Amino acid sequence: MRHGPTPVSGHAANGFAVSVEQRFTHLRVNPHPDGGIAGLRVYGEVVPDPQWLATLGTFDVVTLENGGQAEDASNLFYSPATNTIQPGRSRKMDDGWETPPPRPEQRLDPLPACGPVPDPRDRDRHGVPEGQQRGLGVGVGEGRRGR
Template identity: 45%
Template sequence: MTDFTELPDLASRALAGSVVAANDEFFAARENLIQPGPPAVVPTFGHKGKEYDGWETRRRREPGVDWAIVRLGVPGVIHGVVVDTAHFLGNYPPFVSVEAASVDGYPSAAELADLHWEPIVARSPAAGGSVNSYPVTDPRDWTHVRLTLHPDGGVARFRVHGTPAPDPRFLTGTIDLAALENGGGLVSCSDAFYGSAEKMILPGRAHDMGEGWENARRRDGGNDWAVLRLAGAGVVRHVELDTSYFLGNAPGWVQLSGCADLDAGEWFDLVPKQRSQPDTRHRYLVAEDRPVTHVRLDVYPDGGIARLRVWGELTS
């Protein structure tokens, strides 16, 4: 069985997630929960005490719990959550629980409080300074999750790993068939030493080299590749291969292939192998009109790609 942490983090700020409400954030802001990077050590003290890269509530002096509500960047089926208490040692929550809800539109924090919330992680022990992982077996789609601390404390990061289930009403016309937010995903890749190939299909443009896919230097005469699942079967119209911020480590050549049946492995060119340039957004028209369900990006012999866009129309 695949480790659920290998699935996309549906709550991540990189995927347009948001912490829409919290009952308390006295020591550290709730927004830190969904930052895409790992939690950092903050060596400073402020007026309220030790500062943390995470969410921290005050010490409770009365019965109750603390909570934060996260709107997922993309609705989806949740396969597991991670409550990371890195650097919270004497001030972590001893127990946590997670609930989920599904709602259309963009409700306010007050409206969210009145929703019916379904438990997906029962009240469970949590350890300090640890990556606490909790699998989820509920097969339903969700749009929001609520993390509850019993009774209070600090959490560095909250990850909600799952399978995107975007609203099909927004998948009409020409769309980015490979985009994670549209239901695309990473199937496999040859190497992701410096950065996951999944980063190529995140929303927006990369802001630095760390926001793209970068493999290790090849010494064996082969080449690196990544296979991506599209949002559905579709006809590709044009492709963007963006090497922005990759200057001394961009691929020398690139190639994009497609197939309609991954098991059969019958690949054909969408973008034939050709020279690429560092720090450049390359755009290619695609003449092939056969529908594809998967694409394979080959980089020769290795090198970094900031973003991959596969523009086209769904056929099913």
Template identity: 50%
Template sequence: MSDFRLLPDLARRDVGGAVVSANDEAFATRENLINPGPAVFDPSTFGPKGKVYDGWETRRRREPGHDEAIVRLGAPGVVRGIVVDTAWFTGNYPPEASVDGLAGETWVPLVPRSPLKGDTENVFDVGSGERITHVRLRIFPDGGVARLRVHGHAVPDPTLLDALGTVDLAAIENGGHVTACSNLFYSSPQNLLLPGPARSMGEGWETARRRDEGNDWVELALAAPAVVRVAELDTSWFLHNAPGSASLRGRLTDDEEWRELLPRTPLEPDTRHRFVLPATTGPVRAVRMDVFPDGGMARLRLHGTFASNS
């Protein structure tokens, strides 16, 4: 994907991220930095500390220095890009920021000290290829940031996955990620791979209504080559806009033809479907789900074993 913002956000709270420390949160709490969804703003809300902001805001500095917050990634991995979103902060945003990543026991630079704009998604490409577990946001000298997005590819601990045995091969936290899709009109297909059940229709993937003879689809990379044994296609919350049917295909390499894992099968609305796949399908590294003709799905789970353990 050319836009790194289409990759999973490894820091989001619903992926398991947490803001473990901040030197100051006098006006607005640090935990807001990693909330799912965009920041919201109500001009009428004021509290004991002043204007209520959906973000992290520090006091005005009266001495040299900077403010900082440290985020533990919910899914450690390789970071491809960072967004420092100053939404709704217009006269109180930090003029500059930098971001470092913790690789092992060493902080490495991800975004050098760079200028920021207020009320803006400030976007930064990241070239580091190291596995990052935490990120440190530094703002100069002070101010407010609405959201910190850390987009990339999860790289799980291989010893943990090996000990677990059968795992969800598509889960973001295990290294799965969407590589392409036909349509993301209403919501991102990366939502399909988030941990836990969807809590509303807005937490799934939904396409626009098709007015042609085609169908919608999504392709994803698994954590590693693996044999998929159980597929879970969850249409929870999609009452009148679930796909009528779906199919799954897989392949081990990009130059291989897609082969059938699950034939086109009818789906019910607002239902968690589980299908046992034949063991003869063999290992795959990529999976394509076709939905007919369009609609929404809450989650896609692909449980199996890695090829070396199958």
């Protein structure tokens, strides 16, 4: 989709809405004739290439490298929820999502995310409270399960 010249104002925020059901891979800005651009923000949703998906097959849609987001977590005191979707294995204990020891009344740690959430045991051996690697299940809206 090409967009012709658009009048903009200097020293102001100039917003443009694009409402087409199409996937874009690039954005070209031409400051013509001799303008400068102090800042540029582009918002949108990450959508993978369907041909790439067909070739790849099954993959983890939530990891940061695939455009995933950890929306929130029940306990952000020790570490951010995005630590659960970092690429690769954790290198040290604070790379994982650390949680406090479980209390009898606390059976679940919600971890809402965009898309299916991988079991953290596949990514991370740290941050699992007090030997709960067995029986740990994480999914959209649910988290650490009881022993």
